[in-house]
Amino acid sequence: MATKQRGRPRSFDRDTALERATMTFWEHGYETTSIADLTGAMGIGAPSLYAAFGDKKALFAEVVESYAVRYGSFGARALDEEPTARAGLARLLTETAAEFTDPSHPRGCLMICAAVNCVTPEVEKALRERREANIASFETRVRAGMATGELPPETDPSALARFVGAIIQGMSQQARDGATRAELQGVADTAMRAWPV
Secondary structure: OOOOOOOOOOOOOHHHHHHHHHHHHHHHOOOOOOHHHHHHHHOOOHHHHHHHHOOHHHHHHHHHHHHHHHOOOHHHHHHHHOOOHHHHHHHHHHHHHHHHOOOOOOOOOHHHHOOOOOOOHHHHHHHHHHHHHHHHHHHHHHHHHHHOOOOOOOOOHHHHHHHHHHHHHHHHHHHHOOOOHHHHHHHHHHHHHOOOO
16 A cells, blocks of 8 residues: 655755755855745745754755766866876866866855855854865875875975865965956966976
């Protein structure tokens, strides 16, 4: 015997609503985005938002997961697919310049931009942990390059990884300020000239 469905069926596409929430948080940040902003962008009422996604914090956590897969995965691919640490990080910075200025979505990086003026401890901590995980992945790639002799033994892998992280964070803000893809590519090229040989 079929079970009776409780409540009214959803009258909106959840994936579309999530994507619209992503764009809203990406454009305005976590703290300054209100429930009214979200429901307006998502085309749903507050009760539907709470029923489908939970509260604002839960929705944002889902947005971050979705963003990491849809918009942020280029970095991991660059590090995994290129044969050397230098090639991987050079590709990462080149693709960062393209992604951060892509006109099909807000500029910069959601995980960097959404953290600006964030005073909600759990959200700030989650974003910081993701950024730190990225830096850790850069350091892992640098250490692998040192192990193969690509990088000199006196290389400081932690400092080099943080240098790349600082470049990416700066590129995000410059993209928000209107820097072009070519300008950010110039930043990427300059950063790679500091690469140890």
